[in-house]
Amino acid sequence: MDEVPRCFGRYNETLEVCEVCYALEGCHRQRCGPPREVEEVVSADPVEGEVEGERFHLGYTLGSGQLFRWGRDEDGWWKGIAYGTAFHLRQDGERVRFRASARTVGTYAGRMQVGTFLRWYLRLDEPPILRVPRADRHLRRARDRLKGFRFARQAPFECVISYVLSVQEHMSLTKRRINFLARILGRGIDFMGVRYRQFPEPDVLAGLNGRYFRHHKFGWRSEPMANSARFVTEQLEGSTDVMAVDLESWRAIVDGLGELAGTGVGLKVHKCIALFSLDRLDAVPVDTWVKKMARDWYGIQGSDAKVCAWAEARGGKWAGYKNEYLFVYYRELNAPSIQDRIISFCVSDVPSDVLPFE
DNA sequence: TCCCAGGACCCCC
DNA sequence: GGGGGTCATGGG
Numbered sequence: 382m383d384e385v386p387r388c389f390g391r392y393n394e395t396l397e398v399c400e401v402c403y404a405l406e407g408c409h410r411q412r413c414g415p416p417r418e419v420e421e422v423v424s425a426d427p428v429e430g431e432v433e434g435e436r437f438h439l440g441y442t443l444g445s446g447q448l449f450r451w452g453r454d455e456d457g458w459w460k461g462i463a464y465g466t467a468f469h470l471r472q473d474g475e476r477v478r479f480r481a482s483a484r485t486v487g488t489y490a491g492r493m494q495v496g497t498f499l500r501w502y503l504r505l506d507e508p509p510i511l512r513v514p515r516a517d518r519h520l521r522r523a524r525d526r527l528k529g530f531r532f533a534r535q536a537p538f539e540c541v542i543s544y545v546l547s548v549q550e551h552m553s554l555t556k557r558r559i560n561f562l563a564r565i566l567g568r569g570i571d572f573m574g575v576r577y578r579q580f581p582e583p584d585v586l587a588g589l590n591g592r593y594f595r596h597h598k599f600g601w602r603s604e605p606m607a608n609s610a611r612f613v614t615e616q617l618e619g620s621t622d623v624m625a626v627d628l629e630s631w632r633a634i635v636d637g638l639g640e641l642a643g644t645g646v647g648l649k650v651h652k653c654i655a656l657f658s659l660d661r662l663d664a665v666p667v668d669t670w671v672k673k674m675a676r677d678w679y680g681i682q683g684s685d686a687k688v689c690a691w692a693e694a695r696g697g698k699w700a701g702y703k704n705e706y707l708f709v710y711y712r713e714l715n716a717p718s719i720q721d722r723i724i725s726f727c728v729s730d731v732p733s734d735v736l737p738f739e
Numbered sequence: 740t741c742c743c744a745g746g747a748c749c750c751c752c
Numbered sequence: 753g754g755g756g757g758t759c760a761t762g763g764g
Contacts, residue, residue: 547746550744552744555744598762718764
């Protein structure tokens with residue numbers, strides 16, 4: 382008896398899906414052509430240099446939980462990929478040494494030389510300036526313990542998808558899911574002996590439906606993620622160049638996601654995207670940790686919206702930083718795993734649980 | 740076995 | 753408007 386092929390159409394072994402109808406096993410169509418080439422890999426020689434990082438802490442910034450595609454390797458270097466460029470970073474006093482896979486990096490704010498990009502991406506020249514009342518002992522202590530932390534400027538689309546995936550999920554598992562998306566849909570960069578993967582473009586991710594991600598055990602985040610990718614793709618109107626969309630346009634797109642049901646962008650995810658990728662440093666995401674912290678340390682209880690409004694009104698222009706200090710410090714005192722206790726993690730030599738090229 | 744994770748969404752009062 | 757239930761996966 383002849384073996385029945387599981388797909389008569391354009392079945393892609395890497396994607397594990399028919400690219401025409403998104404059937405997972407067999408689409409039984411015969412008019413499809415050969416598989417699309419997904420193995421687009423470029424190899425890059427490292428560009429080396431360093432930038433000044435005065436009153437800056439690389440570990441707190443990359444390991445605090447805001448970013449999902451960075452990790453500290455066994456050799457002590459922080460390795461990650463941002464705006465389609467692979468990096469190795471290491472702090473040496475007030476200098477940050479870098480190795481990069483490109484000389485220039487394209488962003489929504491234009492194309493930059495790699496050193497300029499790192500200053501912008503890590504806000505090296507933008508330390509927060511906070512006034513903390515003497516009576517607020519928790520915030521004072523948290524701020525003093527996290528000196529040098531900065532909010533990075535994440536790429537907006539990657540940030541949207543990352544935080545839709547983060548809903549009620551451990552950070553380590555969210556990292557693995559994001560790596561999965563990059564592995565099957567992102568372009569490869571061979572950099573210093575390791576294959577990194579760029580985060581997929583919106584239209585590429587939007588090509589797969591919720592059922593596909595259910596199949597790959599993304600759970601209840603499957604349909605919202607697919608819906609968000611589709612919405613962003615529609616808003617971009619076929620524009621595949623990330624530099625063609627400026628910050629104001631991204632803000633409008635994300636506001637649209639927040640107003641639309643089924644995108645997975647509710648109050649908390651919207652605040653995360655605003656804070657981590659849209660330059661809204663006054664935004665306060667309220668998650669389970671922040672809720673416990675607000676209850677234990679400030680006696681504030683109630684709905685997420687209530688806690689959020691309380692923290693934002695209280696924190697003013699720098700509410701995002703104030704909340705992040707408290708979030709990280711509260712987890713430092715309460716989280717069971719050293720991977721979640723970022724202060725302890727940074728002084729240890731333990732490698733990150735998930736690295737961006739896995 | 741149970742509880743929890745950087746919640747969103749819908750129903751119900 | 754807010755309080756509760758439900759959604760689905762993996763780790764401790």
